Amino acid sequence: MNRILLRGLISLVLCFGAAASTIIAQSTSVVKTAPIKWEDCMNQKPEWYSSDEAVRIADNVLLYQRDIDGWFKNIDMAAVLTENEKDDIIKQKGNEDSTIDNGATYTQVAYLAKVYTARKLERHQDAFFKGVDYLLKAQYENGGWPQYYPKLKGYYKHITFNDNAMINVMRVLRDIALKKPDYTFVDDDHRAKAEKAVGKGIECILKTQVVVGGKRTVWGAQHDEVTLAPAPARKYEPPSLSTPDSVGIVRFLMGIKNPNRQVVESIESAVAWFEKSKLTGIMWIKKPNPSKPSGYERSVIKDPDAPPLWARFYEITTNRPIFIGRDSIVKYSVAEIEEERRNGYQWYVTTPARLLYEDYPVWQKKRVGGKVSKN
Numbered sequence: 001m002n003r004i005l006l007r008g009l010i011s012l013v014l015c016f017g018a019a020a021s022t023i024i025a026q027s028t029s030v031v032k033t034a035p036i037k038w039e040d041c042m043n044q045k046p047e048w049y050s051s052d053e054a055v056r057i058a059d060n061v062l063l064y065q066r067d068i069d070g071w072f073k074n075i076d077m078a079a080v081l082t083e084n085e086k087d088d089i090i091k092q093k094g095n096e097d098s099t100i101d102n103g104a105t106y107t108q109v110a111y112l113a114k115v116y117t118a119r120k121l122e123r124h125q126d127a128f129f130k131g132v133d134y135l136l137k138a139q140y141e142n143g144g145w146p147q148y149y150p151k152l153k154g155y156y157k158h159i160t161f162n163d164n165a166m167i168n169v170m171r172v173l174r175d176i177a178l179k180k181p182d183y184t185f186v187d188d189d190h191r192a193k194a195e196k197a198v199g200k201g202i203e204c205i206l207k208t209q210v211v212v213g214g215k216r217t218v219w220g221a222q223h224d225e226v227t228l229a230p231a232p233a234r235k236y237e238p239p240s241l242s243t244p245d246s247v248g249i250v251r252f253l254m255g256i257k258n259p260n261r262q263v264v265e266s267i268e269s270a271v272a273w274f275e276k277s278k279l280t281g282i283m284w285i286k287k288p289n290p291s292k293p294s295g296y297e298r299s300v301i302k303d304p305d306a307p308p309l310w311a312r313f314y315e316i317t318t319n320r321p322i323f324i325g326r327d328s329i330v331k332y333s334v335a336e337i338e339e340e341r342r343n344g345y346q347w348y349v350t351t352p353a354r355l356l357y358e359d360y361p362v363w364q365k366k367r368v369g370g371k372v373s374k375n
Contacts, residue, residue: 038078041111050118056080058115061108062127063089068150069134070098070105077108098134099148099156100165105131106172113182129190132176135169136193140225143197143204145169147222155233158222159208162233164248170201171252204228205249206262209269210241212316216269218246221313230316236324236341240313243277246270247351254363264367271360274352277319278308284348294343300334309348323347 034053036044041057048054057078063086064077072095081089100106109131116124138149144159145166146152160166176183177195186194208223209216210230220230221242230239250270253263283306289297311321315330322330325337334347 035080036078038076041078042107042114046118049114054115055119055121058112058121058124061112062123065093065108065127065130066095066098067093068096068098069130070100070138070149071108071131072097073099073102073104096151097148098151100135100138100145100160100169101147102163103168105135106169109135110172110175110182113185117182117185125185132173132186132190132194135173136197139197139200140204141200142207142225142228143200143202144208144223144225144228145201146225155222155231157225158231158233159204159225159228160222161219161242161245161249162221162237164245166201167248167252170198173201174198174255202253202256202263205253206266209266210316212319216266217241217273217319218243218270219249221245235326235328236337236345238313238322238324238328238330239316240322241273241316241319243274243310243312243314244346244349244351246274247355250355251359254359259367267360267363271356274310274356277314278310278352279321279348280306280308282306282309284309292339292343296343298334298343298347300348307350308353309350310352312345312347312349 036053038057041054044054060077060079060081061071063081064071064075066072098105109128112124112128112131115121116128134149135145139145140159142159146157147160147162147165148156173194176186177191177198179186179191205219208219208228210219211217218241220239221237222231222233223229224231230241232238250267253259253267256263259267281302281304282300283303284298285301286296286298288295311323313322313324314320315322320332322332323334323337323342324330325341327338331337334342
C-alpha cells in the first residue's frame with residue numbers, strides 16, 4: 001500500500017505540478033501546527049507564532065483575561081474549548097484572582113507579544129497592553145510585586161520572589177524597555193514606564209537582601225511589603241533564606257549592563273553565601289516505594305563523592321538548613337517531618353552550582369577591567 005500511495009503522489013505532482021506540491025506542503029504545515037500544551041507555547045520556533053494554531057491559542061488567552069487585565073494560574077490556555085466552556089470562562093472574568101504565581105500573567109503578556117509581532121492582529125496588541133498596564137499597576141511604590149493583585153490578603157500581599165515570580169515580571173518589562181525583537185511595536189510611553197518599573201524593582205531587591213551579622217546574604221521567598229523583612233507564606237514556608245529564589249535574583253542582577261557598586265556588592269555577597277552554604281558528602285535521592293501514597297520515598301544518604309547540594313531553606317540567624325511540615329515546627333533534619341511533606345516538596349536543590357561555577361565566572365570576565373558604575 002505504501003508503494004501504491006507513493007506512486008500516486010508522484011503521479012499527482014507530474015500531472016498537476018506546482019498545485020499538487022502546494023497541497024502536499026499545506027498538509028505538512030497542518031502537522032507542524034498540531035495542538036500543543038500551554039507550557040510549551042513559549043518554546044516554539046519563530047515561524048510557529050504566525051500559524052493559525054498560535055492565533056487560536058492567543059484568542060484563548062484573551063478569553064481568560066480577567067476584567068482587571070491579569071490572568072489566573074495553572075490553566076492550560078492552549079486547550080481546545082467547547083462553546084459551553086467558553087461561556088463558563090466569560091462568566092469568571094470578574095474574578096479578582098489575577099496573579100504572577102506559577103508563571104501567570106507575565107507569560108501571557110510575553111506570548112501575546114510574540115503572536116502580535118508575527119500576525120499583527122489588533123485584538124492581541126490591545127490585550128498585551130492591558131496586561132502590561134496590569135503589571136505596572138500591581139507594583140508597590142517600594143518596587144516590589146505582590147503574588148496577587150488586587151487580592152491583597154494574607155501572604156498574597158507579600159513581595160514575592162518565590163518561583164521567580166517578581167524576577168520573571170521584571171525580565172518581561174526589561175525586554176520591553178530594551179526594545180527586544182518581540183517588543184519593537186511597544187510605544188515610547190510604555191517603554192519608559194517599563195524601564196522605571198525595573199529600576200524600582202532593582203532598588204527593592206537591594207533593600208530586601210538579608211543582612212546577618214553586618215554581612216549581606218541572600219533573600220527570602222517572600223518579604224513583608226512594608227518592613228521588607230523575610231515573611232512567611234504557607235505553613236511549611238517560614239521566614240528564611242531561600243536558595244532557589246535567590247539564584248534567580250542573582251542571575252537577574254548579573255544581566256544588568258554597567259552595574260553600579262551596590263549591584264556588584266549584592267552579587268558578590270550572595271555568591272559568597274552560596275559558597276559558604278553548600279552541603280557536601282550527601283545526596284537527596286528518590287527511590288520507588290509502592291507502599292507509599294506517592295509511590296516513592298525521598299531521603300538523604302551519605303556519599304563522599306556526591307556533587308554539592310543546598311538546602312531549600314536556611315535559618316536566618318544560624319544559617320542551618322531547616323525543614324518544616326504542616327505543623328509549622330522547624331526541624332533540622334528532613335527525616336523528622338511527615339512523609340507527605342518530605343516526599344512532596346523539593347527540600348534540596350542543585351541550582352547554585354551552575355551559578356557559582358559557570359555563570360559567575362562569565363559575569364566576572366564581562367566586567368571590563370572589573371570597573372563598575374559609580375552610581
